[in-house]
Amino acid sequence: MKEALDILIVGGGPIGLACGIEARKAGLSYLIVEKGCLVNSLFNYPLHMTFFSTADRLEIGGLPFPSINPKPNRMEALEYYRRVSDVSEVNINLFEEVRNIEPTPHGMYTINTSKAQYQARHVIIATGFYDIPNLLGIPGEELPKVRHYYYDPHFYYKQKLVVVGANNSAADVALETWRRGAEVTMVIRQAELQSIKYWVKPDLQNRIDEGSIKAYFQSTLTEVRENEVDVRTPDGKVTLANDFVMAMTGYKPNFSFLENVGIRLSDDEQKHPTYNPETMETNMPRMYLAGVVCGGMDTRVWFIENSREHAVKIVKHIVEREQVGS
Structure with missing residues (x-):
C-alpha cells in the first residue's frame, strides 16, 4: 500500500x-x-x-x-x-x-x-x-473483416470496402481509402450527408455524385458474410461482394x-x-x-x-x- x-x-x-x-x-x-x-x-x-x-x-x-x-x-x-x-x-x-x-x-x-x-x-x-464501439448488432459482425477502428488507408488498397455511417470518421475513411485505391461503398441511414466537417463534405458529395464512391442512403447493413454483405435499401435488399467492413458507428x-x-x-x-x-x-x-x-x-x-x-x-x-x- x-x-x-x-x-x-x-x-x-x-x-x-x-x-x-x-x-x-x-x-x-x-x-x-x-x-x-x-x-x-x-x-x-x-x-x-x-x-x-x-x-x-x-x-x-x-x-x-x-x-x-x-x-x-x-x-x-x-x-x-x-x-x-x-x-x-x-x-x-x-x-x-x-x-x-x-x-x-x-x-x-x-x-x-x-x-x-x-x-x-x-x-x-x-x-x-x-x-x-457502438455495435451494429447484426449477423457476422464478429468476423475479423468487420472493424470499428481505422488507422491507415494503405491496408485497403484494391479491396472492396463497405463504410457504415455518415459522420466525420466515416467521411474520412471513405475518402482516404478511395484515394489509396479501395473500391468504396457507403451505407448511410440518413437521406443525405450530415454533420460532416465543412471542408470535407463537398469533396465527399462530389465523389458520390460522380460515382467514384457508391452510396446507399436511407439504408442499413443487415448481414456480413466472408465474401459479401447484405444491405437493406429503400428499393429492397442488395447483396454486395465485399472484403472489409468499416463500421464507423461511434x-x-x-x-x-x-x-x-x-x-x-x-x-x-x-x-x-x-x-x-x-x-x-x-x-x-x-x-x-x-x-x-x-x-x-x-x-x-x-x-x-x-x-x-x-x-x-x-x-x-x-x-x-x-x-x-x-
Missing part, C-alpha cells in the same frame, strides 16, 4: 493531464493512472487525422501548442502532449488499468489497479469514450465501470452520469468526472476545447473543501 494521495486521476488523456497539472499547481499530491500509452485515445486515432479545433483550443496547462497547420494533425498533437507531460513533470503511470474503486470508512477511496493498490481522498475520472463511455464505482446514470438512452456542473462532483462524495465522459451517450457535447475548464473547477473545489475541512 502506497502513501495516501490527495487525488488519483483515472485516465491519461489531455483532460487527465490537465487535472494533474492543476493539482500540482495547487500543491496537492496526485497520480494519473492510464491503462494504455500517453493520450491513448489520440494515439488510436487515424494516422492522418486532422483535428476540427485549432491548436490554441487544444492547449492545456497554459503551455502553447505551435502548429504549422491551421488545424493540427494527430502527429502534432502527440508531440505536443508528450512535451506537456515532460515540461510539467506530471506524475503518471502508463499501461496500468484501474479495476475498481471502493470507498473506505475513513473518508478515503481504495483504488485497485492491474499493478498496485492506492488510497486517495479524491478521485477524478477522465476516461473519455473511445474504448467501446463509441461510448465505459458505463459498467462508472456504475461499478457508484456513479448513477440517467434512465434514458443517453445515460448521462450524475454530477454537479459547478464542481464536477458526482453523487459519490469526492469523486469527480472530467472531459467527454460527462456527456454519456451524447458524445458530441464535450471536447478537449470546452472541457479543459473541468480541471480548474475540480481542483478549485477540492482546495476550497480542504480549507474548510469538510
